[in-house]
Amino acid sequence: MSDDFQGPMIRVADLVTHYGERQVLDHVNLEVPSGETLVIVGGSGTGKSTLLRHIIRLDLPTSGHVYIKANDVCHMPLERFNLLRRKMGMLFQSAALFNSMTAEENVALPLRELTQLEDSTIRIMTRIKLDLVGLSGFENYLPAQLSGGMKKRAGLARALAMDPEILLFDEPSAGLDPVTAAGIDELIVKLKQAFRMTIVVVTHEMASAAVIADRIAMMHEGRVIAVGTLAEIRANPHPRVQQLLNRVPDREIRDAQAYLRTLTQPPS
């Protein structure tokens, strides 16, 4: 991990993945330069979260590669990738806080386990991170005592604990009311301005993407169908892109013959 690395921070090359028989990612190619915020948007089940899980090796692909600073994530030994993971943070959809630990203990966990720092230093660093996400005063709360938005903030503080160079967000606004969601978006923008981090956000909210993104990648049925700035995406003539931008529902296909067949077909 040299700090003067010039190429793209994250590069996804020809990634193909199956869950059982079903193909989830279909030859995905994507590059995220250092310091950029890329937002991946798309409908439910289009493989955006799966792509994010591959970037941090929670899933392994059928074929293809993910490179982080030119390290082949899926084909390097896990111990070596774990060193790389220390400079990566991820906020999960459900925040994924450890329920038996307080907010402070959650944030302190990576510091305690992965560094040799003194307890007092860890405490100060933890307080700084919690303050950064606006949770000062909630150090001793258990996750069950925090609201949905606060859980996400605590999860974000934990992701920031090791001062990551890469930050991944899985549906940061899922399950939140619009006001709280906007608060999280604002926090992401603030982080982006304060630190030179490479950020990848997966979301289905175009409004949120418009606020956060340097560039937007749009996914449909396991493929990236458009990549570009907000203006470029808006100008893209692809019908699926326009459909997602304008929130048009899928037209229901009513072929009478096919419909009858689906009803009368014996179970296979």
Added chain:
Amino acid sequence: MSGILAFLGRYTVELVSYVGGLASLSRDVLHWTFVAPFRGQSLKWRSTLHQMVLVGVNSVPIVGLISLFIGVVLALQGAYQMEKFGAGYYVTALVGVSMTRELGPLITAIVVAGRSGSAFAAELGTMKVSEEIDALEVMGLNSVRYLVVPKYLALLVMMPCLTLFSDTAGIMGGGAFTMYQLDHTFTLFLTATRNALVMRDISTGLIKSLVFGFIITTVGCYEGFSVRGGAEGVGRSTTSAVVVSIFLVILADVIFTAIFYYTD
């Protein structure tokens, strides 16, 4: 016909992959317990102690009570047959040998599988569903080392302890019956027990209890890790953790009892 073959094939594949999963988890557990600590990756003593209290100390009352009852029942059933031959004296021996060689470890294993095996599956399953296991992995922390090894160590220490306790409670139960019904004195009961038991009776029981503990942890945690699909999946895994671990405990019991019988 092809339907039956397909069913058999699918069932075989599932069985093989289940056994493979258990084997691979066992290998990881053994690695993180016995190899990794010598490479500077220490064990988690705090959570191990916590688990010892949960699975060991807290099971003492129920293990004691059940073993006591089983001891009484064994003495009752034994006396029913043996008094016909005027061999009432040997009831104490029967209870002592059955408890230490067989029933002590088995009762302990069944109680622990029901109490703790299911708890392991539910705990890890819930963590899996709420992405907490993924969160550990993302931090570069190994979930087997953090979550499974403390449970395994706790059972490694607590199963023999509980088994000894169960042996004692069962023998006491049997003794209570012989003293009350067959008019044995306490001294006679102690002498009869001492004469009946050899060290090997107790040690084979303790070896079995270690194996049972390993089975319960591995199955419980494997079921937890393999939870799919939310709360319902957690329920299903919890149930099969208990069923599968009791089945494997009894299978291992058959194998080890046979080995001890033929190597005596």
